[in-house]
Amino acid sequence: MSKRETNPYRVRYLLSWLLLGLMRLLSFLPLRLLYYLGSGLGDALRVLIRSRKKIARRNLALCFPEKSDTELDALTKENFRNTARLGLFTGFFWWASEARLRSHVTVRHSERLKEILDTGHGVILLAPHFVALELGGIFLSLDFEGVSVYQYNRNPVFDRAMLKARSRFGATLFERKNNFRGLIKAIRAGRVCYYLPDQDPGPKRAVFAPFFGIPTATWPVLGKLAELSRAAVLPCATYLTENGNRFEIVLGEPLNPFPTGDKFGDAEKMNEVIEHCVREMPDQYFWVHKRFKTRPPGAQSLYL
Numbered sequence: 001m002s003k004r005e006t007n008p009y010r011v012r013y014l015l016s017w018l019l020l021g022l023m024r025l026l027s028f029l030p031l032r033l034l035y036y037l038g039s040g041l042g043d044a045l046r047v048l049i050r051s052r053k054k055i056a057r058r059n060l061a062l063c064f065p066e067k068s069d070t071e072l073d074a075l076t077k078e079n080f081r082n083t084a085r086l087g088l089f090t091g092f093f094w095w096a097s098e099a100r101l102r103s104h105v106t107v108r109h110s111e112r113l114k115e116i117l118d119t120g121h122g123v124i125l126l127a128p129h130f131v132a133l134e135l136g137g138i139f140l141s142l143d144f145e146g147v148s149v150y151q152y153n154r155n156p157v158f159d160r161a162m163l164k165a166r167s168r169f170g171a172t173l174f175e176r177k178n179n180f181r182g183l184i185k186a187i188r189a190g191r192v193c194y195y196l197p198d199q200d201p202g203p204k205r206a207v208f209a210p211f212f213g214i215p216t217a218t219w220p221v222l223g224k225l226a227e228l229s230r231a232a233v234l235p236c237a238t239y240l241t242e243n244g245n246r247f248e249i250v251l252g253e254p255l256n257p258f259p260t261g262d263k264f265g266d267a268e269k270m271n272e273v274i275e276h277c278v279r280e281m282p283d284q285y286f287w288v289h290k291r292f293k294t295r296p297p298g299a300q301s302l303y304l
Contacts, residue, residue, distance in 0.1 A: 004152070005154065005155075005156050006156055007156060008156040008157040008159075008160055013155070013156070013157050016155055016157035016158060017157055020157060020158070020161055023090055023091040023094070024091055024095060025091075026088055026091045026092075027091030027092050027094070027095045027096065030245075031089065031092065031104060031244060031245050032243070032244050032245050034085065034088045034089055034092070034244075035085055035243075035244025035245070036244070037088060038081060038082075038084040038085030038086070038087070038088045038089075039081045039084075039085070041084040041085075041087075041088070042077075042080040042081030042082070042083060042084035042085065043077070043080070043081065045080055045083075045084055046076070046077060046080040052288045053076065053080070055287070055288060055289065055290055055303065056076050056079055056080065056287040056288045057072060057073070057076045058302070058303060059287045059290075059291050059292070060072050060075050060076060060079070060282070060287060062212065062214060062292065062302060063211075063212035063214075063278075063282075064212075064282065075282060075283050076287075078283040079283045079284070079285075079287050079288070080288070082131050082240060082283055082284050083131050083286070083288060085131075085240065085244065086131040086132050086134070086240065089132075089135075090134065092104075093134050093135045093138055093165065094138075094161065094162075094165035095165070098142055098169070101138075101139055101142065102142070104245065104246050104247060105135070105139050105246070105247045105248075105249065106246065106247070106248050106249070107139075107140070107248075107249045107251065108248060108249065108250045108251065109250065109251040109252070110143075110251060112234060112251050112252075112253065112254070113125075113144065113192065113234060113251055116232045116234075116254065117144070117190060117192070120190055121190065121230065121231060121232060122186075122187035122188055122189065122190050122191055122192065122193065122229055122230070122231040122232075123187075123192050123193070123231055123232050123233075123234060124187065124192075124193045124195050124222070124225060124226055124229070124231045124232070124233045124234070125137075125140070125192060125193065125194050125195060125233075125234055125235075125236035125251070126195060126197065126222065126233055126234065126235050126236060126255075126270065126273060126274070127194055127195060127196050127236045127237070127238070128196075128235075128237055128274040128277050128278065128285070129196060129199065129285065129286040130237055130238055130239065130277075130281070130284045130285055130286065131240070131284050131285075131286060132238040132239060132240050132247055132284065133196060133238050135238050135247055135249075136194060136236055136237075136238035136249050137166060137171065137194035138165065138166055138168075138169065138171075139247075139249060140192065140194065140236075140249065141166075141167075141169040141170055141171040141194075142169050144191075144192040145170065145171075145190075145191045145192065146169075146170070146171035146172070146191065146192050146193075146194055147171065147172045147173070147174065147183055147186045147187065147191050147192070147193050147194070148166065148171060148172075148173050148174070148193065148194040148195070148196075149173070149174050149175075149176050149183065149193075149195060149196065150162070150163070150166065150173045150174070150175060150176065151175075151176050152175050152176070152177070171194075172186060172191075180225070183225075183229075184225070184228050184229045187225075187229035187231045188229050188230060188231075193225075193229075193231070194236070195222065195225070197219045197221060197222050197270065199219075199289075200217045200289075200290070200291070200292075200293050200294050201217060201218070201219045201294075202217065202294055203217065203294050203297075205219070205220075206218060206219070206220070206294055207220045207263055207264050207267045208296045209264060209267035209268040209270070209271045210268060210271060210272075211271040211274070211275055211291075212275055212278075214292055214302075215295075215296050215299070216271065216291070216292055217292075217293075217294035217295075218267040218270065218271055219267075220263040220264075220266065220267050222259075222266060222267075222270050223258065223259035223260065223261075223262075223263060223265075223266025223267070223270075224259070224263070224266075226258060226259045227259045232254045232255075233254060233255045233258055234251050234252055234253070234254050234255070235250075235251070235252030235253075235255075235273045235274075235276075235277060236249065236250070236251055236252070237249070237250050237252075237277040237280070237281075238250075239280075239281050239284055240284060250277075250280075252273070252276075252277075255269060255270075255273065290303055
């Protein structure tokens with residue numbers, strides 16, 4: 001294992017600093033302008049990065065077999081646009097003031113979260129990988145004591161900037177590969193955990209639970225985390241609205257019964273909830289990665 005790089009001031013990171021500066025400049029632009037710039041950028045990326053276009057199109061075809069080729073092409077096009085738009089919005093997420101954030105974000109059903117917290121229990125927010133998920137944890141930490149799990153970025157410039165941005169309103173972040181004891185303790189103390197679970201964990205750690213009817217490699221962690229922390233689990237999806245000027249964070253009903261005591265049953269329930277959120281806004285899910293890369297033993301690849 002290579003030594004973790006912690007010095008962001010080496011010459012080789014000059015380009016990273018320039019890119020971070022560009023993101024900072026973009027954060028001052030109106031969201032509506034970034035929305036339209038993202039449309040053009042998304043169209044260009046769809047043409048230039050044909051491998052990712054193929055992956056997104058394949059994922060959508062697998063999950064929505066009832067849709068026509070024309071509908072799938074339109075979904076793929078809009079998905080690339082939304083992915084690019086949210087890339088341009090990252091500076092807004094990372095540096096916008098509390099007042100500016102509140103002027104562009106609406107939370108639906110926040111009473112569901114408050115009711116549980118009033119009992120003294122912690123809450124785990126199940127946050128599917130929508131393109132706007134970066135905003136959800138940052139915004140909710142304005143009103144609720146937050147904790148979250150993050151993946152260390154090998155680039156120390158962006159690792160430091162990301163950590164500072166996500167924790168600037170008081171949230172505490174735990175690196176994914178570290179011991180979760182501190183995370184569990186914080187949730188037990190009544191804090192809100194913003195949890196992102198639905199990326200492919202690989203064959204050694206996965207259970208294969210259905211997602212859009214496809215046996216899908218799934219992290220079997222959420223049920224155990226809920227059990228150990230004695231926390232309720234609520235779906236939490238962050239969507240970009242059609243006009244590109246606002247975001248909506250939607251808190252669903254608590255998962256019940258959950259955990260089930262069976263890791264497959266917990267993974268199945270989690271995927272069911274994520275699928276429901278995706279069906280609400282299919283063009284905003286992160287389709288450009290191989291969602292079904294890891295297959296059950298003996299199964300053929302879905303990306304031939």
